[in-house]
Amino acid sequence: MSNRANVGGWLKGKTVRKSGIISNVHTARSSTPQVQSTSSTLFSGGVKDASGRTTEYFSMDDQCPVCKSDRYLNPKLRLLVSSCYHKMCESCIDRLFTLGPAPCPICQKVLRKLAFTPQTFEDLSSKEFNKRREDFFDLHSYNDYLEEVEDITFNLINDVDIPQTEARILAHRKENSALIELNLQREEQYAQALKEQEELERQEKEQRALELRREQEIEREERETAQREIIDRLETSTKSAAKVIAKSRAEAMKRSSARSTTTTVLRSNAQLLRARAAQSTVVPDPPHVPLQDDWYAYEDLYTIRDQYDDMYSDAVRKDREGIMRAGGYQVEEAWDRALRCAVAGLDLAPLSGLNPSPGRTDSAVAFA
Amino acid sequence: MDAVEKANTARQKRWVKDRKVGEGTYAVVYQGREASTSRKVAIKKIKVGQFKDGLDMSAIREVKYLRELHHQNVIELLDVFSSKTNLNLVLEFLDSDLEMIIQDRSLVFLPADIKAWMAMTLRGLEFCHRNFMLHRDLKPNNLLIASDGQLKIADFGLARDFADPGHKMTCQVITRWYRPPELLFGCRYYSSAVDIWSVGCIFAELMLRTPYLPGESDMDQLKTIFRALGTPTEEDWPGHTKLPDYVPVGQFPRTPLRDLFTAASGDTLNLLSRFLVYEPRRRINARDALNHAYFFALPHPSHPSKLPKPAAQTSRPLEELDGNVDMAGAGPGVKAAAPNKLKRKLTSPDGTDLRPLARRLDFTQHAKHS
Numbered sequence: 001m002s003n004r005a006n007v008g009g010w011l012k013g014k015t016v017r018k019s020g021i022i023s024n025v026h027t028a029r030s031s032t033p034q035v036q037s038t039s040s041t042l043f044s045g046g047v048k049d050a051s052g053r054t055t056e057y058f059s060m061d062d063q064c065p066v067c068k069s070d071r072y073l074n075p076k077l078r079l080l081v082s083s084c085y086h087k088m089c090e091s092c093i094d095r096l097f098t099l100g101p102a103p104c105p106i107c108q109k110v111l112r113k114l115a116f117t118p119q120t121f122e123d124l125s126s127k128e129f130n131k132r133r134e135d136f137f138d139l140h141s142y143n144d145y146l147e148e149v150e151d152i153t154f155n156l157i158n159d160v161d162i163p164q165t166e167a168r169i170l171a172h173r174k175e176n177s178a179l180i181e182l183n184l185q186r187e188e189q190y191a192q193a194l195k196e197q198e199e200l201e202r203q204e205k206e207q208r209a210l211e212l213r214r215e216q217e218i219e220r221e222e223r224e225t226a227q228r229e230i231i232d233r234l235e236t237s238t239k240s241a242a243k244v245i246a247k248s249r250a251e252a253m254k255r256s257s258a259r260s261t262t263t264t265v266l267r268s269n270a271q272l273l274r275a276r277a278a279q280s281t282v283v284p285d286p287p288h289v290p291l292q293d294d295w296y297a298y299e300d301l302y303t304i305r306d307q308y309d310d311m312y313s314d315a316v317r318k319d320r321e322g323i324m325r326a327g328g329y330q331v332e333e334a335w336d337r338a339l340r341c342a343v344a345g346l347d348l349a350p351l352s353g354l355n356p357s358p359g360r361t362d363s364a365v366a367f368a
Numbered sequence: 369m370d371a372v373e374k375a376n377t378a379r380q381k382r383w384v385k386d387r388k389v390g391e392g393t394y395a396v397v398y399q400g401r402e403a404s405t406s407r408k409v410a411i412k413k414i415k416v417g418q419f420k421d422g423l424d425m426s427a428i429r430e431v432k433y434l435r436e437l438h439h440q441n442v443i444e445l446l447d448v449f450s451s452k453t454n455l456n457l458v459l460e461f462l463d464s465d466l467e468m469i470i471q472d473r474s475l476v477f478l479p480a481d482i483k484a485w486m487a488m489t490l491r492g493l494e495f496c497h498r499n500f501m502l503h504r505d506l507k508p509n510n511l512l513i514a515s516d517g518q519l520k521i522a523d524f525g526l527a528r529d530f531a532d533p534g535h536k537m538t539c540q541v542i543t544r545w546y547r548p549p550e551l552l553f554g555c556r557y558y559s560s561a562v563d564i565w566s567v568g569c570i571f572a573e574l575m576l577r578t579p580y581l582p583g584e585s586d587m588d589q590l591k592t593i594f595r596a597l598g599t600p601t602e603e604d605w606p607g608h609t610k611l612p613d614y615v616p617v618g619q620f621p622r623t624p625l626r627d628l629f630t631a632a633s634g635d636t637l638n639l640l641s642r643f644l645v646y647e648p649r650r651r652i653n654a655r656d657a658l659n660h661a662y663f664f665a666l667p668h669p670s671h672p673s674k675l676p677k678p679a680a681q682t683s684r685p686l687e688e689l690d691g692n693v694d695m696a697g698a699g700p701g702v703k704a705a706a707p708n709k710l711k712r713k714l715t716s717p718d719g720t721d722l723r724p725l726a727r728r729l730d731f732t733q734h735a736k737h738s
Contacts, residue, residue, distance in 0.1 A: 138388075283671045283673055284671070285480060285669060286671065288663040288669055291491065291494065291655070291658060292440070292491065296655075315533075316533040322607075323610070325607040326553075326606065326607035327555035327558040327559070328559045328561045328562075328648020328651070329557035329558055330559055333500075333559060333560075334531075334532060337500045337530060
């Protein structure tokens, strides 16, 4: 019997999830499927993923297709998926398969209790359908691919065209075996790198804690020696007691302040590094310079008058507070433009030979 | 072969197309390089065939203005040539755009970073305005970032020069979320102030990390603006009730910007509020904005080389990467946005743009947030 308990190991995950489900039922009885988040400290409901990234699929309107019991009747309802992609609740599985292999109540395929798995998309989406954006030539085909994956998942969840869908999965597996393998490796690499980074951080933290402890110890020792020194000096020296004490106090202060400055420098450096990740802090930020050219240095070459005898803008000027007012159109801008275009190249030496004269050639080109 | 054709083939030979990096409504963008120096460029091939009355307007605008504008903060048009029936624009190659950076949750913006981006945007815009040109489609997506961190204004497909007195302009410009209220009210005579409103929206978006005024339709856009900034009175904005498409959208109280931008300094909010003034004539202009106290206050704007860059470009410690980042490097498809690639289209309420469907079957992310 003890063996049996081990065999059904994943079934025991349910005890962990009890409270979560019940509270969900009371607070949010929504009909939309949800993914129950499980904290990484708990054993996440039988999903074999220590990192806690994969969670079990869970929906408020789950219903066991075999016994028709639903979440309303049984808040602890947990559906598991068979190797033929049919789902049923734990109590049905217990009832049907405890005495050994038995036919699936839906498709008659012979199943074993062990072959049931929790509902996740792990198998499909991350083990087989794991292509990335970079694996596609353009966005369209990537979107098509995502849609296909969704389609397949939908079919599997809702028991639509199972044989056909399985055929699709098989075909995909065959076509893309190399890529799947590559992406699996990439994911593993990423997980590995993540783990290493975590390890590194942990070590760093430990190191820091250790340093702190050591520092405190040194400080304590120093204090003790200082006290001993005072006593010694008081014994031996001929100066007044108050002076001796003040002198050794000052020395102690100096030592401790030196220590604290070095540690704060260390700490702020670490923070900076963290904040501006690997960016060099040697480049200084220069103060703001509004414009980086001398364009407006030439502005005093002309002044705009308040009025011009301008037949083109007659109508506009007559209707100053009219249709152009609220839109912000300003006739002065048109005049400014006309004037600027008229005078802009005047102080330029004419181009000679192949070398254009330095200076304001750009502006001249702009108005050419 | 006549002289023009000869010149064209000579030019064509200077550039090599490498691979396609994106496709917009009227152009395909390739990554390429200069044959002689192998300098990276973006080649924008304009589809001509589908327009029955000749070349697309935006292509003409783009060539017309970019040919003349040369500034550190404006994208550079290196060359133009034709191949078969297509027009090809050779542009500077830029790695990413501000939208990618805003959306990259793993990046942290310092106030100094925002200041630097704003200063570069305003310098580029000031340059356009001083040359009497309206950009008319400013949004984070059109502010491209070079590998050295310099920000460059791109996509001059909707640009035009200041109108002569009495000439109408179209009000169907600027992506909706960045469109000023005067255009939403159908105003046909406007000024450089329309670009300044967009800059204000971008400024707010940089601080919020999410679009500031995301209206769902033109009508809803007005409501969104008024909800955020209060319904304007005749005193706030004289004459606005007489604009062609004026409709009352309901009364909303003015709420202080401080309520939403809790961490911003006084200078920051002052500049933001002056970008988002209803009355276009009172809205700050680019040159005055650059001289605003905000830019001189500490911290100084970040040096361009220190500005945050999206994940694909820099290798950062793992702690800042999110779950889906590919550790094996950029892979076959480098995430480089060439100009005009996959932008929020000007008018696509049906969402026909080509973004990845945000539905990867990876529930870990949801689980993390819930």
